[in-house]
Amino acid sequence: xxxxxxxxxxxxxxxxxxxxxxxxxxxxxxxxxxxxxxxxxxxxxxxxxxxxxxxxxxxxxxxxxxxxxxxxxxxxxxxxxxxxxxxxxxxxxxxxxxxxxxxxxxxxxxxxxxx
Amino acid sequence: xxxxxxxxxxxxxxxxxxxxxxxxxxxxxxxxxxxxxxxxxxxxxxxxxxxxxxxxxxxxxxxxxxxxxxxxxxxxxxxxxxxxxxxxxxxxxxxxxxxxxxxxxxxxxxxxxx
Numbered sequence: 001x002x003x004x005x006x007x008x009x010x011x012x013x014x015x016x017x018x019x020x021x022x023x024x025x026x027x028x029x030x031x032x033x034x035x036x037x038x039x040x041x042x043x044x045x046x047x048x049x050x051x052x053x054x055x056x057x058x059x060x061x062x063x064x065x066x067x068x069x070x071x072x073x074x075x076x077x078x079x080x081x082x083x084x085x086x087x088x089x090x091x092x093x094x095x096x097x098x099x100x101x102x103x104x105x106x107x108x109x110x111x112x113x114x115x
Numbered sequence: 116x117x118x119x120x121x122x123x124x125x126x127x128x129x130x131x132x133x134x135x136x137x138x139x140x141x142x143x144x145x146x147x148x149x150x151x152x153x154x155x156x157x158x159x160x161x162x163x164x165x166x167x168x169x170x171x172x173x174x175x176x177x178x179x180x181x182x183x184x185x186x187x188x189x190x191x192x193x194x195x196x197x198x199x200x201x202x203x204x205x206x207x208x209x210x211x212x213x214x215x216x217x218x219x220x221x222x223x224x225x226x227x228x229x
Contacts (some may be wrong), residue, residue: 004157035219042203043158043219059218090157102146102207104217106157 006107013081021076023091032074036087119204119220127226134191136223138204
C-alpha cells in the first residue's frame with residue numbers, strides 16, 4: 001500500500017492565484033482531514049470528511065474548499081491564495097469505527113509559499 | 116485553539132538517557148495520542164491511550180494519562196540518535212472519538228546528543 005500520498009511536494013503561488021492540493025489514500029479509510037502546520041503553532045485542522053459526500057469545517061477553514069466524491073480522494077482547494085496561507089499542508093486519514101482505532105495516517109506534506 | 120500544550124518546548128539529552136515530555140489539555144477527552152515528526156516529514160502515530168486507561172507501554176515508550184489533572188506524559192527510555200524529532204500530543208473531544216480530526220499541541224523538539 002502507498003498509504004497517504006500528496007501532490008505536489010512543493011508549490012509557489014502568487015497572491016490571488018488558485019490551486020488544488022491533491023490527497024489520496026489506498027487504505028479504504030472513511031475519515032480524512034487536512035491540517036496546516038506553521039512554525040510555533042503546531043497543526044491546525046482545516047477541513048475534514050467522515051465519508052464520501054460528507055465534509056465539515058475545522059478550526060481554520062477560511063480561504064479553503066474541500067469535496068469528497070470518492071473514498072480515496074480528498075482535494076483541498078485554495079480559492080485566492082494569500083501570503084497568510086504560506087504553510088506546510090498535511091493530509092491524514094483514519095479508519096475510525098466502533099473499535100476506537102482512531103490512529104491517523106499522515107501524508108508527507110505539501111510546502112506552499114505564497115508571494 | 117490549541118487543546119494540548121507540550122512541555123518542554125525543547126529538550127536535549129545524551130544518548131542512552133531517558134526523555135520525558137508532558138502534555139496538558141483543557142477539556143474532557145475520549146482519547147489522547149502521541150505522534151512523532153522527523154524534520155521535513157509527516158507525522159507518525161506512536162501510541163493511543165483512552166480516557167479510562169492510566170498507563171500504556173509500547174516498546175521503549177511509556178505513556179501515562181491523568182484525567183483529573185488533564186495531563187499526559189511520554190517517556191522514551193534508553194534514547195537513541197534516531198529518536199531526535201518533534202513529538203506532539205493530540206486530543207479528541209468529539210463524541211466520535213477523534214475520527215473527525217484531532218487537536219494538536221505545539222510539540223516538544225527532542226534532540227539526542229551522541
